[in-house]
Amino acid sequence: MIGPQELAFLGRGLMWTLALTAIGFTGGIVFGFLVALARVSPLKWLRWIAAGWIAVFQGTPLLMQLFVVYFGLPLLGFSPPAWGAVAVALTAHASAFLGEIWRGAIQAVPGGQTEAAHALGLGYRARMRDVILPQALRLSLPATIGFLVQLLKGTSLAAIVGFIELTRAGQIVSNQTFKPLLVFGLIGLIYFLLCWPLSRLGRRMELRLAAATAR
Amino acid sequence: MAGTDDILIRMEKVEKYYGNFHAMRDVNLTVRRGEKIVLCGPSGSGKSTLIRCINHLEAIRSGRIVVDGTELTDNPQAIDTIRREVGMVFQQFNLFPHMTVLENCMLAPLRVRKVSRAEAEATARKYLDRVRIGNQAEKYPAQLSGGQQQRVAIARALCMEPIAMLFDEPTSALDPEMVKEVLDTMIGLANDGMTMICVTHEMGFARQVADRVIFMAEGQILEENQPDAFFRNPRHERTRAFLGEILAHH
Ligand SMILES: Nc1ncnc2c1ncn2[C@@H]1O[C@H](COP(=O)(O)OP(=O)(O)OP(=O)(O)O)[C@@H](O)[C@H]1O
Numbered sequence A: 001m002i003g004p005q006e007l008a009f010l011g012r013g014l015m016w017t018l019a020l021t022a023i024g025f026t027g028g029i030v031f032g033f034l035v036a037l038a039r040v041s042p043l044k045w046l047r048w049i050a051a052g053w054i055a056v057f058q059g060t061p062l063l064m065q066l067f068v069v070y071f072g073l074p075l076l077g078f079s080p081p082a083w084g085a086v087a088v089a090l091t092a093h094a095s096a097f098l099g100e101i102w103r104g105a106i107q108a109v110p111g112g113q114t115e116a117a118h119a120l121g122l123g124y125r126a127r128m129r130d131v132i133l134p135q136a137l138r139l140s141l142p143a144t145i146g147f148l149v150q151l152l153k154g155t156s157l158a159a160i161v162g163f164i165e166l167t168r169a170g171q172i173v174s175n176q177t178f179k180p181l182l183v184f185g186l187i188g189l190i191y192f193l194l195c196w197p198l199s200r201l202g203r204r205m206e207l208r209l210a211a212a213t214a215r
Numbered sequence B: 001m002a003g004t005d006d007i008l009i010r011m012e013k014v015e016k017y018y019g020n021f022h023a024m025r026d027v028n029l030t031v032r033r034g035e036k037i038v039l040c041g042p043s044g045s046g047k048s049t050l051i052r053c054i055n056h057l058e059a060i061r062s063g064r065i066v067v068d069g070t071e072l073t074d075n076p077q078a079i080d081t082i083r084r085e086v087g088m089v090f091q092q093f094n095l096f097p098h099m100t101v102l103e104n105c106m107l108a109p110l111r112v113r114k115v116s117r118a119e120a121e122a123t124a125r126k127y128l129d130r131v132r133i134g135n136q137a138e139k140y141p142a143q144l145s146g147g148q149q150q151r152v153a154i155a156r157a158l159c160m161e162p163i164a165m166l167f168d169e170p171t172s173a174l175d176p177e178m179v180k181e182v183l184d185t186m187i188g189l190a191n192d193g194m195t196m197i198c199v200t201h202e203m204g205f206a207r208q209v210a211d212r213v214i215f216m217a218e219g220q221i222l223e224e225n226q227p228d229a230f231f232r233n234p235r236h237e238r239t240r241a242f243l244g245e246i247l248a249h250h
């Protein structure tokens, strides 16, 4: 049977899933912001670097990215704990996807806004901070939340490098209790309860945005 | 340099290309301090291009543009100086939708002129009152009519206390009943002595305020004259055809 001990074990896995998501998302926000700015920079070489970064992480499976970082960091002389390697991989992954989402949002702000800002003599900082980014952020919220859901589910891949988050914890408990259906049913339900409200929130924002722009 | 001092904007032999497309050919134009110029011509003749070159929204291929003694080059400082001194009003208003009317007007003085918030707000309220929209200061652009939005855009430009104003078809996106309130605002500005270059097909406005009317076709200035002579006695066949069409539509 699944007793309190097993539940506590699953609970610890859940905490790690949430922690990894939070780390990946936070790191992704910080670095993704830089990637997005580089992607729309007036400097060609900076745009190219950012485009390359995005292409690499969007063009390969997250699973492979986890492997490369997990086995690659020690080769470079770093030996972070498993969660550290996973956090680095998730952050890099998220920075590419969020960077691309925000690049699109920045470019979706009508060109007249940039022109008006130029005509008023606003410099790069003021143009971005006061005029473009606030509008781009609003436009990007639905897709950003959509990616958060993806990332949360993506953390389950950390199981492959032996890291005990929710999915891996489920595997272990299922092996001990011989109740795979029950255990994975429970785990599926937990993922669903986390992701579904987020998806709903994203969808609501999208509808509200569509209504606002149709006005 | 004395004697040229009252020339505020000077364009000499300006050539502009979009890729291979030759958009402005040998454009020469001088605008004296306080002068009001109306620029007209068929669609695609380069009117917008001309005024957008003056504040470097477009870069030119060759020739010179000098604004109030500052030569416009690729030097960012020269560009900043000129943009600070020349206001622009667009056909589509281009107000910042996420800011209130007041914030729209305060932004550039705060960020570019670096004045205090109190001073920026006082300036904003002064010019909002001047365009008779002071009571809407806390609203967002989307809550205003087109004519009101365009008047806010004029106030926003005025808050930088420019020495000249560029207008790119400021009334052509407006419903007919709102055209007059915007033109009246522009007439008020003209009467206060503002130097203005207006791209517009409002010929009544041109007659009333313009010192000179300039006609462009295919990237060239084809003819320019005082409004009376321009309308009564256009020299070029192209001008006559254009005026015939415009007046038939109005
Ligand atoms: N960014 C651009 N890239 C390429 N071609 C352009 C660009 N902007 C304008 N043009 C072309 O340059 C020519 C002049 O355009 P411009 O907008 O200055 O004309 P206009 O006289 O203002 O016309 P309208 O009355 O339609 O506003 C047109 O043929 C236009 O197609």
Ligand SMILES: [Mg+2]
Binding pocket: B047, B048, B049, B168, B169
């Ligand atoms: Mg035009």
